[in-house]
Amino acid sequence: MSAKERIRITAIEPLSANWNKLEKVDFQYVRANGETQPLTREIYHVDDGATVLLYDAARRTVILVRQFRLPAYLRGTSGDLLETPAGFLDGTEPEARMRQEVEEETGYRIASMQKVFEALMVPGCVTHAVHCFVAAYTPQDKVSDGGGLVAEGEDIEVVELLVDDALAMIGRGEITDGKTIMLLQYAALSLLRN
Incomplete structure (x- = not known):
């Protein structure tokens, strides 16, 4: 199963954009056993x-x-x-x-x-x-x-x-x-x- 098939982003909430962008991301993740698990992560988008x-x-x-x-x-x-x-x-x-x-x-x-x-x-x-x-x-x-x-x-x-x-x-x-x-x-x- 490809990453695009395993991940479905359901919501993105901007938290901050002062220095770089910080977002709260809700997503559905398909586990190796086929079960779908809802998850939330805070992601800091920093320039390479x-x-x-x-x-x-x-x-x-x-x-x-x-x-x-x-x-x-x-x-x-x-x-x-x-x-x-x-x-x-x-x-x-x-x-x-x-x-x-x-x-x-x-x-x-x-x-x-x-x-x-x-x-x-x-x-x-x-x-x-x-x-x-x-x-x-x-x-x-x-x-x-x-x-x-x-x-x-x-x-x-x-x-x-x-x-x-x-x-x-x-x-x-x-x-x-x-x-x-x-x-x-x-x-x-x-x-x-x-």
Whole structure:
């Protein structure tokens, strides 16, 4: 049975449209045993985004950014997260968007990047997908200080780490951002093997 045959949306109620769109969706779901079950979910429609892990294979380093994230703060942390540079697509192609974001956030101008996967980060309630890239960099690729755009509320610190140190930080709970963890593990398995 196709998804269109298993799902019948019966009502959509807008709840908010301030930053992104939040809706309450009522639907009928046909279970594997053939029974129909009425369900309700709140769905947050968020524009897709992209992220990139910058790596220097010769020096075994990566570039991350540290910035304040209010939801992390509301969970009882400092709110300052180490993560890969990222941004919403805003109607732009993922690679083009990442070239712009990398330079704004890190100050590096990247010659080429490779898309390695696309991930749904919270598929139970958010429509947002993240296009994940990797890109080689060298110290000579640095063209500015980076730091983000003040107009967007960005106050970004650029952090260069040995990949082994970054991986250890995951285990210690010092890197908790999902997209960053996935890309660091991808790099460890595919790009920066010992």
